[in-house]
Amino acid sequence: MSPKRLEDMYDAVIVGAGAAGLSAALGLLRSPEITELKEQGVDPKILVVSKLQPLRSHTGSAEGGIAASLGNVESDDWHWHYYDTIKGGDWLVDQDAAKLLAEYAPQTVINLERQGVAFSRTEDGHIAQRRFGGHTREFGGAPVKRAAYAADRIGHQILHALWQQCVAAGVEFAEEWYVTDLVLADDGKQAAGIVAFDTHSGKIQAIHARNVLLATGGAGRLFHTTSNSWDLTGDGMALTLAAGLQLEDIEFVQFHPTGLAHTGILLSEAARAEGGILRNADGEPFMERYAPEHKDLAARDVVSRSIMAEIDAGRGVADPKDPDGPKDCVWLDMTGIDPERMKEVLPQVVETIEQYANLDPAKDLVPIKPTAHYTMGGIPITTDGEVYRWADGAVQVVDGLFAAGECSCVSVHGANRLGGNSLLDACLFGTRAGQTMAARIAENPVDSPMADDSADDMLTDAADQAADSRKAELDELLAGPIDDSDDGVPTANPYQLMAQLGSVMEQALAVRCTAQTIDTALTQINGDITPVADTLRTHDKTAAFNQEVTAIWEVRHLIELAEAMLHASESRQESRGSMQRLDFPERDDEHFLAHSMVADDGSVSFKPVHITDYPPKKREY
Incomplete structure (x- = not known):
């Protein structure tokens, strides 16, 4: 599906149609504020943009379960889940966020059931639950059955249920549109919209919006061996860096223990x-x-x-x-x-x-x-989904910009995510972000006859300028490949470059790393990979349905993200959670009990962890 026409201005544009993006759309539309607006005859203008058909989103690959202290099989308590999440993240977890995650997990799962998720059942008809790694009773005691499951296809069930609910609610989708730019205005203080490439028509489109939410998933394609689907190329995270914002704790990548050889x-x-x-x-x-x-x-x-x-x-x-x-x-x-x-x-x-x-x-x-499985770090957000900068020792929220799901970092996962917490994070904080957007929209909806549109020209101009620049680049990409071989046949292609980058990153960071492996990877990327990526051109001059166009942008996004990840890894001189530094084998709470904040230029600053209930201690299983 593609929109028949684009609106001059949207109340909100959501990028990504997995569990986080769809939850945000539903959280927005079902909020009291939007319900009241509709009763007044004002319909919010919402668009969900996805590089895939929504039912192909990677949420559908989640297998094991979604964590919640329902206590259907064994007695459980959300406080235990809260503690396990903090311990699992090796105390790099913001405890205010983890508390919300654990406390509202049962409500989230029950709401999913009400929306049509067909969970497996106990003999007496309750939602079935199973054990999952790191989930315990009595604050680190014996394992507990906390993961609600649907055989081993829970993600498939959740994705289909949420998509069906969105279709029923009349959500408009732009499917197989690839977002090339996140546009900010007012010196980067305000979201202005996005620029997207419609792969069906081959056209670049400026999409103007007062609110933008990124829910673009992870970045498993950074590594040669990954459980992630082909499309998880870190787009939202790279767009954020390119827009002059930071990424939080991006050095923490979870390698799932059991990938098929x-x-x-x-x-x-x-x-x-x-x-x-x-x-x-x-x-x-x-x-x-x-x-x-x-x-x-x-x-x-x-x-x-x-x-x-x-x-x-x-x-x-x-x-x-x-x-x-x-x-x-x-x-x-x-x-x-x-x-x-x-x-x-x-x-x-x-x-x-x-x-x-x-x-x-x-x-x-x-x-x-x-196998590379999950990106714990990402776009820094508040517990209401608002994207922010960390500058001068303070949080500076970007007006109208939100994120949710794996591309974001509210820091409930810290240095290592517990199984079952990713779907929970996406659904719970996706919903919260949607509700926060709804409150902003209700203050000044686009379609209201009383709307104040005085700032819209600034947003529109910023998005249009970004689209013009991207159109010029697209023309350059389609001009044909640069001859870089001895026999006249161009050799550079984005797929080959992705494979090369994946091998470099795997050797540098897979499960363990050192200053030497990090430095070697940076040298290889800057010397061998980036120069080739800059010369990439398509082998066919047709824009419509030309997958090589998006592949070129994807590999450039991956390179940008890889460099940020390597710089953040270099700065964290300790071993914590998923990151094992062989040259710094111990956890160092004195110097590194803090979130890394890396910018596009490779500079890294550190932000304190929110510790409210459970002070750090040794982590043992």
Whole structure:
């Protein structure tokens, strides 16, 4: 779907149509303020822009569950969830935000059920729950069943339910439109709209808006091996940097412990929650040595580091598909799970293993290795979803600019995210951001006969100027490739460059890093990758349906984001959560119990962590 015509001015434009973007749209439209406006005959002008058809959003790939202390299977308490989230994030979590996350998690899950999410059920009809890594009872005690699930397809259920609700509410979508610019006005203090490339028509469009929300997902494509879908190229984060804003804690990238060997395809944590065990080449269930109490269901960063330690110690195994290849995997043993139970609650895991590994998990050991999975850091936001700058030791909110979901950082995940908290973050804080936008819209709606549109010319001019610049660049891209080879055949292409960047970043930052690996990556990017990216041109001169156009912009976004991530990693001289610095192996609360704030020029400042209830202590599982 594409809009039949663009409005001269929108009340709000939402970029991204996954769980966060759709939750924001629904939170906005269902708010008391918008309900009252509609009763007065004023309809807000809202547009959701997505680079994909919404049902292809990566939310649909989430498998295991959404965390909430419902207590349907075992007694639970949101205070325990609150504590687990802080501990899981290695105390780099803003506790005011984590408190909201845990306290309103049950309400969020129940609202999803009311909107049509078909959760799995207990025998008495309640929402079923399972164990997930790092979730405990009694503030770090025994594991607790907290993850509400729908077999192993919870993301699919949530995405479809939210999309159907948006369609029913009459939300307008611009599908397969790629956003190229976030436009700010008034010296970067006010959102003015976006510039987008309509891939169907091949045209650049200026979209004027008084409020903009970014919900563009993560950046797994920074790494060669990732569980993320092909489209997660960090667009929203890169657009924010290009607009002169900062990213928070972008050095923290979670590597999920169980990616199917050499494919990156995720095998859900639910496989271990149901009884799967990690084993090394000797058949030893090695997690007992690294996390004596929680074992295979310790926090994800702990499990990933333990796997890499086993591989480094020579106890890794080769992928059966390449028996003479490197021994850089370990086994996931699911043979102890009842086969019928496995098919009932892990159908997607079973299907993935059968189709991509040609193995039967009921009988065979499955080779796995850590895979880039989730970006803990991102665009800094308040608990109401407002994007801000950190300058002169204070938060400076950008009027009308919001973010939600994986591209944002409200800092409920800190240095490592607990399983089940990502969908919760997207739905809960997406809804809150939508409600905050609604309050702003109600103060001065575009369609109101009493509207004050005196500032609209400034916003429109800023967006139109950005669109003109992007049109000129598009003409340049379509002019044809630069001959950079000896035989007259151009060699540079964005897909090759993405693969090269992914390998560089994997060698630099995957699970562990040092100053040397970071410096090597920066040298390779600046010397070998960026100069080539600057010369990229399309091989076909047609703009419409030309995927190479968007691929060029995507790889440039990834390069910009990679440099920011490397600079932030370089500045954090400690090991915390998902970030293991081999040259700084200890956590350093004295100097680095703070959020990194990195700008486009690579400069890094630090912002204090909000600690209200639980002071830092040693993190053990």
